Every structure is written in C-alpha cells, then in structure tokens.
Amino acid sequence: MAINFPARLRDEDLATCLLKRYLAPDPVTGYTRYSGAHFERIGGGGDRPEVADQFTAEDLLAVTMLSVRIEGYHALEILYYQASELNGLLAQIRPGIALQDTQAKTLIAEGGPAWNLWSMICDIEARPESHRIGPVAAGKLLARKRPQLLPVYDSRIKKVLSRPRIDNRWWHDLRDQLINDQDLVRELESVRDRAAAGHMSLLRIFDVMVWMFSWEGEDGPCSQAIPD
16 A cells, blocks of 8 residues: 555655654753654664674663663563563664665564564563553554564554554565655765754654654644655
8 A cells, every 4th residue: 555645745745844854952941842852863773783683771771761661571572581582583683784675575574583573572561450551652662673664653644644554564665665666765875964963764754754744744843844
C-alpha cells in the first residue's frame, strides 16, 4: 500500500523548517524544545559498535525521549532475564542495513529476525498483573538500535498518514515507498543536509517531519513562513 502523504510534506522548505524547529533550542530557556532531539545522541547512539548487538540502560533511557517508558520489571526482562535471547536476535540484524536495501526484505518479513525481535519485546509481560510493553515502545526501542532499518511508529504517524487500524504492513509499505519513490529519498537527504542533521537516519528524518506536521498542520509557524 502506498504511503498517503499530505501534499505539503513533500515541500522541502516546509520539511526543513519542521526538522529545524524540532532540533532547535527553546529561545527562552536555551534548552532543547523537544526531548526527542536527543533520542539518537544519548550515550553516543544505540548502534555504536561497542553496544550495537546488546540492549543497554541507555537505550531504555533514550526511548523515554520519545514519550514512552520501559521501566521496572519490563526493563529487567530486556537487560537481564531475556537478554541472551533478545541480544541474540539483535545480532542477526547487521547494523547499517537500510530499509530499502535488498537484505532488509528477509529481516523485516514475518518470521524474520527483526519481526521476531519486535514481537518478542512487544509481548513482554513481566508479571501477570502488568501490561505488555506493546508495539509502539518496542518499535521505538528497535529504531534506536537499527535506525536505518526500522522506523518509528506511533499514533501521530498513524493519523497523519491515514494508516489502517490494524497496521502490520508499516515496515513493508515504507520500504516499498523508498524503493519506488526515489524523489522521496532525495528529498529526505536534502532536508537532512539543510537542517544539519547528519546524525539522523533518513527514517528518523521522515518520522520527525510527520510528527511535527501532526502538531503544526497546515497553519503552524512553518506553514505560515512558507507560502504555497
């Protein structure tokens, strides 16, 4: 299924403005306006070589920057009790593979390493009375570890892109879009360069553009500054 983009998001000037606003400090406090601006940077990144194949406490802290929490007994399951199996699956997903690369197809397929890892984390229910970690938090944790392969997904993405209620095709649909829409890839690369966001993957650039648009819409500061 093709990704249903709002037409305005294909405007590079608007997309660049949204990304810059996300990364910019608050003019009053001088602190970062959005905590998510530190998602990639905390601890030097989740895919840096020395920790690329293991989940760390820094990774769990990083996902809190995106407004989800994996804490308490859920954290212990990831870091200790199920660490061997989870890290073993993670190690099967070589860092640096992009979602549109040929190797990605088998990794994200149902039954593949990425799918199985996401499913396993999603279903962690540390105690009988506790809730599952869930798909959104699991996806954000994997986006921290494999930022070029696995995109963030949450209610904002779902709403802006008019995704179906039950959405098991997100990874595959975005992969198809990136393969078949080379203009989108060039736009994302251009937006990243213009916003001086070289530390972010193209998938994260895409995520931030959509997330910011979900808050600002057609009438936000960026839209007002950039004529149609």
